[in-house]
Amino acid sequence: MVDIIHRIGIKASISSVYAAVATVEGIAGWWTTATSGRSTPGGRLNFRFQRPTGEEIGQMEFEVMDLRPEQHVRWRCASGPGEWIGTEVTFDLKQEGDTVVLLFGHRDWREAVEFTAHCSMKWATFLLSLRQLVETGQGRPAPEDLKIDDWN
Amino acid sequence: MVDIIHRIGIKASISSVYAAVATVEGIAGWWTTATSGRSTPGGRLNFRFQRPTGEEIGQMEFEVMDLRPEQHVRWRCASGPGEWIGTEVTFDLKQEGDTVVLLFGHRDWREAVEFTAHCSMKWATFLLSLRQLVETGQGRPAPEDLKIDDWN
Numbered sequence: 001m002v003d004i005i006h007r008i009g010i011k012a013s014i015s016s017v018y019a020a021v022a023t024v025e026g027i028a029g030w031w032t033t034a035t036s037g038r039s040t041p042g043g044r045l046n047f048r049f050q051r052p053t054g055e056e057i058g059q060m061e062f063e064v065m066d067l068r069p070e071q072h073v074r075w076r077c078a079s080g081p082g083e084w085i086g087t088e089v090t091f092d093l094k095q096e097g098d099t100v101v102l103l104f105g106h107r108d109w110r111e112a113v114e115f116t117a118h119c120s121m122k123w124a125t126f127l128l129s130l131r132q133l134v135e136t137g138q139g140r141p142a143p144e145d146l147k148i149d150d151w152n
Numbered sequence: 153m154v155d156i157i158h159r160i161g162i163k164a165s166i167s168s169v170y171a172a173v174a175t176v177e178g179i180a181g182w183w184t185t186a187t188s189g190r191s192t193p194g195g196r197l198n199f200r201f202q203r204p205t206g207e208e209i210g211q212m213e214f215e216v217m218d219l220r221p222e223q224h225v226r227w228r229c230a231s232g233p234g235e236w237i238g239t240e241v242t243f244d245l246k247q248e249g250d251t252v253v254l255l256f257g258h259r260d261w262r263e264a265v266e267f268t269a270h271c272s273m274k275w276a277t278f279l280l281s282l283r284q285l286v287e288t289g290q291g292r293p294a295p296e297d298l299k300i301d302d303w304n
Contacts, residue, residue, distance in 0.1 A: 005269040104269070118159040120157055151159075
């Protein structure tokens with residue numbers, strides 16, 4: 001199995017970082033404004049992505065598998081790009097000095113394809129957006145997200 | 153084996169992107185200003201990293217394994233962080249419409265540790281620096297690189 005993993009440090013309270021990954025309002029502030037559903041164990045989260053012109057790029061649905069306040073969030077992809085179905089996204093939080101360390105994972109890709117490399121780069125820029133949201137109050141979610149290549 | 157892979161698109165000539173990854177001057181413009189050595193097959197490249205205060209964080213040396221103009225660069229880590237020794241870094245370039253697609257790899261980690269996640273995130277920000285260098289003439293190499301966590 002192939003995994004994308006990233007580490008980022010955020011200067012904020014662990015409760016505010018947790019809120020950014022464990023609530024619909026939080027996620028909408030750094031990943032995509034078109035976030036809906038219920039962030040509760042067994043709940044479903046739906047994410048839609050559009051170009052700034054309004055054209056839909058894609059959408060995906062995750063089941064919320066685990067939520068441990070200020071520690072851990074785990075989702076499993078139920079629908080979306082074929083390569084994503086069955087993969088899991090995790091956010092693990094810990095305090096180190098004055099920094100909250102967020103360990104991100106998008107795991108269990110069946111193979112490492114060019115789309116995996118695109119998603120790895122894209123997740124990194126969304127984690128910068130997440131940090132900016134928590135530290136400044138303003139993230140950079142889709143559709144105004146940083147574009148990284150000819151795919152988005 | 154564990155691999156870091158990223159994909160980024162750059163709006164520039166493929167020769168200018170190749171120069172950024174295949175010459176000492178190019179690499180010094182986006183990764184670390186303290187780049188030295190010879191970028192020739194069998195040559196050695198040395199990279200040093202300091203904090204803005206001047207304190208040394210670390211250094212590493214790579215052997216240049218392969219150089220194919222406008223297509224491919226491959227290095228093997230000869231010395232540096234223990235986790236890096238023996239790993240390989242590759243840059244593969246291709247033209248897609250008006251975009252040069254750069255496929256980056258840092259492969260053959262023995263295991264996925266927290267430092268791998270740090271390096272994955274850090275490489276992503278250095279690739280943004282590389283794009284900025286090629287597209288605007290000004291990258292963001294160490295020691296003025298974007299800091300991503302409490303490790304750097």
